[in-house]
Amino acid sequence: MSYMKRKLFCNKNQKGLMDVAIGIQTADLIVSNCRIFNVYTGEIIDDHSIYIKDKWIACISQDDKKRAGTATQIIDAKGMTVIPGLIDGHTHLANYFNAKEFLTYAIAGGTTCLVTETLEAYFVGGFNGVIDFIESYQDQPVKVFNTAPAMISPSKKTNGISEDELEKLLQRDDVLGMGEVYWQSMFQEPENILPLMNQALFLGKVVEGHSAGASKGKLAAYVGSGVSSCHEPITMDQALERLRMGLYVMAREGGVRKDLEAISKIKDQGVDLRRMVLVTDSVSPEFLIKKGTLEHVVQKAINLGFNPVDAIRM
Numbered sequence: 001m002s003y004m005k006r007k008l009f010c011n012k013n014q015k016g017l018m019d020v021a022i023g024i025q026t027a028d029l030i031v032s033n034c035r036i037f038n039v040y041t042g043e044i045i046d047d048h049s050i051y052i053k054d055k056w057i058a059c060i061s062q063d064d065k066k067r068a069g070t071a072t073q074i075i076d077a078k079g080m081t082v083i084p085g086l087i088d089g090h091t092h093l094a095n096y097f098n099a100k101e102f103l104t105y106a107i108a109g110g111t112t113c114l115v116t117e118t119l120e121a122y123f124v125g126g127f128n129g130v131i132d133f134i135e136s137y138q139d140q141p142v143k144v145f146n147t148a149p150a151m152i153s154p155s156k157k158t159n160g161i162s163e164d165e166l167e168k169l170l171q172r173d174d175v176l177g178m179g180e181v182y183w184q185s186m187f188q189e190p191e192n193i194l195p196l197m198n199q200a201l202f203l204g205k206v207v208e209g210h211s212a213g214a215s216k217g218k219l220a221a222y223v224g225s226g227v228s229s230c231h232e233p234i235t236m237d238q239a240l241e242r243l244r245m246g247l248y249v250m251a252r253e254g255g256v257r258k259d260l261e262a263i264s265k266i267k268d269q270g271v272d273l274r275r276m277v278l279v280t281d282s283v284s285p286e287f288l289i290k291k292g293t294l295e296h297v298v299q300k301a302i303n304l305g306f307n308p309v310d311a312i313r314m
Contacts, residue, residue: 013054020051020058026069027051027058035081036060042309044081083312085112086294090208090231090250092282093144094120099136102288107142109292114142117179119149127165134174146172147179147208150196166196170203177206180231183214183222194225201226215241223247231281236265243275250277251314253297255284260297264304278314 019025029052036045051058051067068074086109093102093116106114121133130149137144148169149161169175178200186193197207209227211219215238223245231250233239234257242249243266253260266276278297287296301311 013056016053017056017058020053020067023064023066025053026072027067028053028072030068030072030074031082032063032074032076033079034077035079037081037083037309037312039084039313042313050082083110086110086298086312087113087115088280088294089115089248089277090117090229090252090279090281091115091254092117092120093137094118094133095282096285097288099140099144103137103140103142105288106293109295111292111294112142113145115145115147115176117149118146119179122149122161127161127168130169134172138174144174146175147177147206148175148200150178150181150207161196163196163199167199170200170205175205178208180208180210181227183209183211183218186222186225187218197226209247211242220245229277231279233263234259235262236269239263239266239276240269240271243271246275248275248277250279250281251301252279252281253300254280254282255287256282260300261304264301264306267304267306267310273310273314276310276314278311 016025020027031050031052034048034050036048036050037043038045045060047062048060049063050060051064088111091114093114096102116137118130118133121129125132134146146169148166150166166178170177178197181193181197186197200207206229207225207227209222209230210232211222211227211230212232214222219241227247229248229250230242231252233242233249233251239249239251251260251263252258260278267273278294278301280293280297283291283293298311298314301314302308306314
């Protein structure tokens with residue numbers, strides 16, 4: 001179990017969840033009469049109900065009246081298919097929006113978790129600006145996690161983020177690691193970049209990649225530095241090269257980049273897609289209002305021929 005998963009779970013009402021699952025306590029909310037998509041097995045399970053205690057799913061099973069009490073809220077899904085909330089693993093929320101404006105549309109389309117860069121906030125407000133931005137998304141119905149603004153050069157010449165500032169951000173539970181690290185910067189100033197990356201890795205957190213233009217030996221060297229993902233591929237061949245090196249490969253489809261169609265040929269290569277990820281990499285206000293967020297990306301993947309099971313998992 002990951003550090004983040006432990007932190008998210010350990011303070012919850014575990015005994016209450018256990019009691020609802022075993023049937024000796026009633027649920028707070030029941031979503032009944034569902035077809036449930038199980039992301040673990042890829043199955044569609046008919047005629048089941050979801051039993052929720054506090055904000056957690058206690059269990060999923062066929063209808064069981066003993067788990068319903070007088071105070072239990074019941075929602076009849078009327079046979080509709082229920083899927084887990086969608087996770088946008090790479091976006092830039094500071095480009096256009098404040099929390100209320102963005103989340104009103106995001107949650108309506110089923111996006112329940114996002115991971116956002118914070119570099120735009122650092123550009124205009126420095127370290128305190130990043131903190132203000134992060135805190136504006138706390139206590140919302142959508143979980144918003146952040147990455148520290150590593151794209152900012154650590155070079156003293158450009159007055160970038162300091163090691164102390166980075167460490168303070170990385171100590172936060174809502175900061176998952178370092179944001180996209182330019183591969184050119186790592187080669188040009190390894191004495192500055194690598195210690196920052198090691199700070200994140202030592203804490204068990206991730207370092208996101210930005211490997212546009214890198215290939216073969218340079219890409220292998222970059223991956224060897226400790227990055228675990230890249231959202232820059234714009235062709236199927238670039239995506240496949242990164243998958244073969246063990247990276248999580250993010251296919252972008254949003255308000256700035258639309259690479260999904262070009263990358264979609266990966267589905268015909270017979271390769272495992274478990275490390276393929278669908279992301280928006282930011283959406284414009286027009287995109288948000290007309291198309292939503294990640295639900296549009298998942299639907300486009302399906303329209304391009306991805307198996308719906310794979311598209312939802314991605």
